Amino acid sequence: LGRFKGKVMEIAKQTKKIGEDDPRRIVHAIKVGLALTFVSLFYYIRPLYDGFGQAGMWAILTVVVVFEFTVGGTLSKSINRGCATLIAGALGVGAEYLANLCGEGQAFVLGVLVFILAAIATFTRFFPKVKQRYDYGVTIFILTFSLVAVSGSQATTNLQIAYQRLSTILIGGATCMIISIFICPVWAGQDLHNLITGNVEKLATFLEGFGGELFSSPGDESSVVQCKDDKEKSYLQIYKSVLNSKATEESLANFAWWEIGHGGFKFHHPWKQYLKIGVLVRDCACHIEVLSRCINTKPQVASEFQLKIQSTCKNMSIECSKGLKELSFAVKNMTFPSPAAKIHIQNSAATADGFKNILENSSLSTKTDLQEVMPVLVTASILIDIIRCVEEISVSVDE
Amino acid sequence: LGRFKGKVMEIAKQTKKIGEDDPRRIVHAIKVGLALTFVSLFYYIRPLYDGFGQAGMWAILTVVVVFEFTVGGTLSKSINRGCATLIAGALGVGAEYLANLCGEGQAFVLGVLVFILAAIATFTRFFPKVKQRYDYGVTIFILTFSLVAVSGSQATTNLQIAYQRLSTILIGGATCMIISIFICPVWAGQDLHNLITGNVEKLATFLEGFGGELFSSPGDESSVVQCKDDKEKSYLQIYKSVLNSKATEESLANFAWWEIGHGGFKFHHPWKQYLKIGVLVRDCACHIEVLSRCINTKPQVASEFQLKIQSTCKNMSIECSKGLKELSFAVKNMTFPSPAAKIHIQNSAATADGFKNILENSSLSTKTDLQEVMPVLVTASILIDIIRCVEEISVSVDE
Numbered sequence: 085l086g087r088f089k090g091k092v093m094e095i096a097k098q099t100k101k102i103g104e105d106d107p108r109r110i111v112h113a114i115k116v117g118l119a120l121t122f123v124s125l126f127y128y129i130r131p132l133y134d135g136f137g138q139a140g141m142w143a144i145l146t147v148v149v150v151f152e153f154t155v156g157g158t159l160s161k162s163i164n165r166g167c168a169t170l171i172a173g174a175l176g177v178g179a180e181y182l183a184n185l186c187g188e189g190q191a192f193v194l195g196v197l198v199f200i201l202a203a204i205a206t207f208t209r210f211f212p213k214v215k216q217r218y219d220y221g222v223t224i225f226i227l228t229f230s231l232v233a234v235s236g237s238q239a240t241t242n243l244q245i246a247y248q249r250l251s252t253i254l255i256g257g258a259t260c261m262i263i264s265i266f267i268c269p270v271w272a273g274q275d276l277h278n279l280i281t282g283n284v285e286k287l288a289t290f291l292e293g294f295g296g297e298l299f300s301s302p303g304d305e306s307s308v309v310q311c312k313d314d315k316e317k318s319y320l321q322i323y324k325s326v327l328n329s330k331a332t333e334e335s336l337a338n339f340a341w342w343e344i345g346h347g348g349f350k351f352h353h354p355w356k357q358y359l360k361i362g363v364l365v366r367d368c369a370c371h372i373e374v375l376s377r378c379i380n381t382k383p384q385v386a387s388e389f390q391l392k393i394q395s396t397c398k399n400m401s402i403e404c405s406k407g408l409k410e411l412s413f414a415v416k417n418m419t420f421p422s423p424a425a426k427i428h429i430q431n432s433a434a435t436a437d438g439f440k441n442i443l444e445n446s447s448l449s450t451k452t453d454l455q456e457v458m459p460v461l462v463t464a465s466i467l468i469d470i471i472r473c474v475e476e477i478s479v480s481v482d483e
Numbered sequence: 484l485g486r487f488k489g490k491v492m493e494i495a496k497q498t499k500k501i502g503e504d505d506p507r508r509i510v511h512a513i514k515v516g517l518a519l520t521f522v523s524l525f526y527y528i529r530p531l532y533d534g535f536g537q538a539g540m541w542a543i544l545t546v547v548v549v550f551e552f553t554v555g556g557t558l559s560k561s562i563n564r565g566c567a568t569l570i571a572g573a574l575g576v577g578a579e580y581l582a583n584l585c586g587e588g589q590a591f592v593l594g595v596l597v598f599i600l601a602a603i604a605t606f607t608r609f610f611p612k613v614k615q616r617y618d619y620g621v622t623i624f625i626l627t628f629s630l631v632a633v634s635g636s637q638a639t640t641n642l643q644i645a646y647q648r649l650s651t652i653l654i655g656g657a658t659c660m661i662i663s664i665f666i667c668p669v670w671a672g673q674d675l676h677n678l679i680t681g682n683v684e685k686l687a688t689f690l691e692g693f694g695g696e697l698f699s700s701p702g703d704e705s706s707v708v709q710c711k712d713d714k715e716k717s718y719l720q721i722y723k724s725v726l727n728s729k730a731t732e733e734s735l736a737n738f739a740w741w742e743i744g745h746g747g748f749k750f751h752h753p754w755k756q757y758l759k760i761g762v763l764v765r766d767c768a769c770h771i772e773v774l775s776r777c778i779n780t781k782p783q784v785a786s787e788f789q790l791k792i793q794s795t796c797k798n799m800s801i802e803c804s805k806g807l808k809e810l811s812f813a814v815k816n817m818t819f820p821s822p823a824a825k826i827h828i829q830n831s832a833a834t835a836d837g838f839k840n841i842l843e844n845s846s847l848s849t850k851t852d853l854q855e856v857m858p859v860l861v862t863a864s865i866l867i868d869i870i871r872c873v874e875e876i877s878v879s880v881d882e
Contacts, residue, residue: 103606112605113602116625149622203513206515207498230543234523330730373769
């Protein structure tokens with residue numbers, strides 16, 4: 085019993101966390117309940133029931149299947165469903181007419197037609213473009229076509245049923261669309277926007293922390309260890325989620341394609357630009373992944389030369405981070421990046437050039453130096469690559 | 484008209500390519516057609532129709548919605564659907580009974596119950612574990628509960644309808660499961676297996692090509708340029724797909740969880756191990772991404788020291804590649820890695836140690852050297868990291 089209680093407590097805790105992480109989830113759950121209750125009015129209230137009959141079921145089915153978390157998702161599914169039902173319904177009636185002409189072999193003809201259309205439609209789902217945007221529509225197309233073609237062989241009042249079904253599906257779809265757009269809407273475009281800005285910021289946070297880490301000379305090891313424990317999670321791990329954000333980004337961009345203008349976006353959501361920035365940001369995160377391994381290979385005793393390079397690295401890292409922050413700020417407010425962003429990035433590039441000068445003007449005295457110096461050199465070189473990435477991101481942000 | 488013709492030709496070409504890329508897609512389309520035709524027999528043949536009535540529709544609906552490309556996908560959806568329908572149906576009947584007790588306020592009580600259950604169920608879909616495995620089941624749960632609870636307020640022969648519906652859904656689900664398991668099955672576990680082996684091989688191919696590239700001394704530039712054009716795509720680009728394979732891997736592993744034993748896997752598919760290897764492989768691909776930038780920064784004139792390091796890098800890269808190939812071979816045949824794999828990896832690690840010796844024993848003569856040498860040093864350092872990754876992969880493969 086105690087174990088059961090513990091489990092219940094755990095679930096309760098998790099529930100609270102999920103709700104707190106994103107309160108829109110609670111709102112979403114309430115919205116679904118609202119839409120369903122509204123639609124089931126068609127069953128409860130007698131006059132409506134008499135008008136629509138069993139077809140009221142289709143409204144409930146539509147709401148349950150179509151209602152998604154984001155506005156874009158709901159719109160995409162509603163529109164897919166509506167169009168697919170119309171086309172498939174028309175084709176189904178045509179198939180029935182064709183089958184009736186054949187008299188005796190009616191069932192056979194219908195069976196063959198269903199087989200062929202289902203096979204072809206299923207195959208089209210493997211086309212990347214169809215898969216991406218109309219996958220749900222194709223499913224509904226197969227479903228409706230089979231239902232209409234097949235039930236036609238039995239039912240007589242076919243047209244009336246079709247009319248009832250279509251109108252209830254439209255009512256269900258319209259309910260979903262209206263509720264999702266007008267009651268606390270969750271725009272996929274906005275989410276995509278936040279995701280990208282968040283990712284750019286995460287990179288900036290990492291570089292800032294990394295720069296700070298380099299600054300703390302190996303002398304005061306104790307303070308480093310202490311703040312490492314706190315920071316380990318806060319900045320060394322945070323960029324990892326950036327690496328895996330591709331799938332989320334793409335589905336959000338996909339939904340954003342369906343959304344009408346909202347918020348700061350007028351008619352056209354620039355989801356393509358966002359995806360482009362996303363790719364660059366991930367590329368940059370990849371470099372950071374490699375860079376993060378360099379932290380653990382810090383030399384024990386630093387020579388003067390190493391210190392020089394380290395401070396250069398620190399400058400690069402911090403200027404880069406400032407530049408990224410400016411960029412993310414610009415994206416967030418949908419303005420052109422402020423001149424400060426350009427200056428920071430130019431600064432970091434200048435530091436990188438300075439680094440080359442240091443290399444040219446310094447010689448190594450002892451033999452063992454080279455091995456000692458290597459980690460710092462690698463760090464610097466990767467940072468230079470990161471600066472290049474950041475420059476590319478900056479160009480992209482300019483749109 | 485010419486443009487239209489061109490478009491048709493293009494689509495035909497694409498269709499051919501999709502079919503050739505994976506012939507199982509064509510088989511899948513035919514399987515779906517078959518299942519649908521079989522299930523629609525319930526409509527065509529009079530005696531069956533009389534037995535099941537309009538409920539035959541549910542069999543068609545089930546087949547269309549449940550039939551997935553992989554066996555795991557189909558099983559997961561069928562089982563989800565079956566269980567959810569049963570539980571929701573029972574709850575729905577209970578809710579109805581409760582509402583009937585209230586007499587007048589029946590519709591109100593039902594409305595409130597539908598609202599509460601729909602909201603709670605929708606919210607549970609945000610739990611990561613539920614989302615991952617039972618998302619579809621929850622949808623069906625909401626649907627069935629609403630339908631049963633709501634239609635109960637009207638229909639009288641409720642139990643008979645419930646029985647018909649449940650049996651047709653079971654028939655539809657069983658049809659899908661049988662066809663997908665026994666006619667040319669597509670196992671998600673097998674696909675996951677192939678994906679992981681393919682990814683490990685891709686890394687090996689890259690390292691092999693990279694080693695070859697390093698070997699071609701800057702002297703014979705012409706031959707390099709020529710073979711670069713051919714190889715550029717074949718190995719420099721191929722690893723990119725590895726970076727983005729996370730989503731596919733996870734959904735396949737998820738489906739594999741549902742699958743019964745098949746092929747080389749007896750009772751339990753080790754999808755967790757596969758995911759672990761997948762993470763390591765992606766980590767390695769990340770390093771390769773950074774490494775691939777180093778190719779373009781090859782020095783113009785190589786000093787003796789550089790040549791020494793280059794040949795070391797080449798050895799590391801090629802030994803690493805051989806080791807990876809042995810590993811992928813071992814995973815493919817589900818045997819323990821052959822001793823050859825261990826030897827190759829040990830070789831590459833030994834070369835890495837040798838590299839450190841070279842560093843220790845050589846000094847730089849001129850000042851400018853350091854800048855020249857840097858790219859090679861960076862290459863070597865990243866390769867050493869890659870070797871560490873490969874060692875980790877090797878440990879994972881041992882399971």
